[in-house]
Amino acid sequence: MLAKVAAVSQFPGFSKWVFASEHVHNEAPAARAAAYTPLFFNALEFKTADQLSELIIPRDDAPGAHDAGVVEFIDFMVAHDVDLQYPFRTGLAWLNMFAAEKYGSDFLSLSTGQQQSLVRKLAYRAEQSPTEIQGQEFFATFRHYTVLGYYTSRAGLEALDYPGLRLYSTSPECPHKNDPEHTHLAAPKF
């Protein structure tokens, strides 16, 4: 019923779309990361930001922030937005300071478990401390840009099964004819 339009190429302007959809899965993330030259972050900042983004949106059944190149997006946005440069630079420095204070080492050198326990203190209201507001604010901003970067990437939109990645030959119709209130749907998939 929700047939994908077969002749996509008949429409002008779709060639890039077709090209992109054929290209998705087989790009090696590592190779691409190597090809990207950071515009704003220094090497340590770039690696730290990459790791922090992956902690926020880790790889599971779907690619994670690292696979999706989220750090490249963040670097690109920060490089083009002067209002973000101070918060991101000082925020990453604060994170290293926080790591040193708690574990005597910079953030990247910690185990994933240690990194997660630090981030928990910034991410959950129940664990937040009033002395760490600067870190909490940075984390909220960083998480916002991680979500933005991931869910505007092809990997992220595919993880959501974003329906706008396809075209439809007829106007899509609710398939649950006998359940108008949708109270008897199959068990949640996710």
Next chain:
Amino acid sequence: MAKTVYDVIVIGTGAGGGMAIHALCEAGAKVCALNGSRRLDPRKDFRNHKQPFDMPFRGLGDPLKRKDYIGYMDNEYTEGIWEHDIVYTTAPGTVWTWRRCFAVGGKTNFWGRSSARFSDIDFKAATRDGYDVDWPIAYEEIAPYYSRVERMIGVASTVQNRPSNPDGEYLPPMNFRCIDRILESGSKKIGIPYLPDRIAQLTRSHNGHPGCHFCGNCTEGCDTGSFFSTPWFFLPAAEKSGNLEIRTNALAKNILTDENGHAAGVAYIDRDSMQEVEVYGRAVVVAASCVESARILLNSKSRYWPSGIANSSGQVGRNLCDHLYGTTARGYFPQLLGQPSFPDNVSASTVAWMPRWQNLEHPKQEKFIRGYSVYPDGGCSGFPYYADQLEGFGRDFKREIKRRYPAPVSFYIQAPTQRSDSNYVSIDPEVKDKYGIPAARISFAWDQNTLLMWEHGKQACEDLLRASGAEYLGAGQIDIPGTSLHETGTLRMGNDPKRFVTNRFGQTHDVPNLYICDASVFPNCTDKTTTLSILAFSLRTAEYLIQNRKA
């Protein structure tokens, strides 16, 4: 050298101007159309099929440019397609966003496409409730024009038999999605209508235009012409007639008059050369959209027209109305959590509507007079905007984003303002735009009646969410005035030349060869969108002009 005199000069190529051009050229008139901006090729220049990851800034735009974007439709996909160079001012206390399309075809390139007919409940509203004036026409006079327009442009809907919404000639409706079925069952419990919208989106091919492919990016322009816009539907045919010359980057400055005070042509600024150019015609049609049309008339001062052409009534620019837009309620459907994605974003979300249900049996059932309509929105709509509201990080955070993806729901109200002496367009006494044309100044505030509709709408939408089994998350904000792009009323039509600018045909009372073909002639703005009615009234005005030429 003898100067060229066209039969008609048309200012503007949007819904009103495009329709006038189409009808006039078909009737054999030689038309010169002025458009203040450039011409796009909709096949090539629209970016509606680019995905966020195809865009350098993921559709968000360069932060340096983003500060200048005007509203959500002005973005990286449509960069350069909205007007930024022509300044306007606001009176103290007024906030107004004035979005103008910087392309031939105007806002028809990106419009929301909802296309309901006005009704006698609208036209005779003053008789019903005693406020302001009736329209100078009855529904049965305009109904045949609505039918012709619907046949031309293709409108998808169903016959709904509602007193405020006369039925028309429709293509098959958009199908209801899961969120629509749920809300429809909730609406039945509380007695609010929930029906397929009237939407100018081609659910099948129509008059040689291909059917929609439901990509959902209509407000970034359509590169297949599967909804009505003048560059796809009217201008090519008009040009084929050999009767049309379109001058682009031609910013109308004022209307020229002859020794009798009649319209003799238009002076415009060529935005490329910054030179003033005159073009001559036997009649002039002004269709520059509500605020700009008023600005042109007010700036057309002469010995005959010291306060602006066709302004002996003093009503040019007065009676500005607008639709209040705002999110009346937000929530989510627990029953959809974790369910597979569904294509909900197939039309930039005007699949369904809740057409006016207030004050239908009696004009004063509610605390306010007249009524409003509501558009629902929701489901899988691209970027998960709700993520910022969730706590946490990691696998659980990612899973929760995915789980909620099909579930969001929200409502958008469309509530008309009523005419008021304090809502109007005038000319700023000091500010000129960079072309030397005195700027429009807007004075506007929401009225009490409209704000009562907003309060009523918030309650109704909360009730509907609860009746539909949704979790209610609260109401949103009222958008700033001008957001709807549905301004009306600066050159109102009416039978009395002392009180109205044009007669019932859109011909100005003062100047017999000056016609208005946009929503500025509407005496009030109703709860319905403007474009379909602009098209119908413009067609009627253009044919009246043709008749007058023959006479």
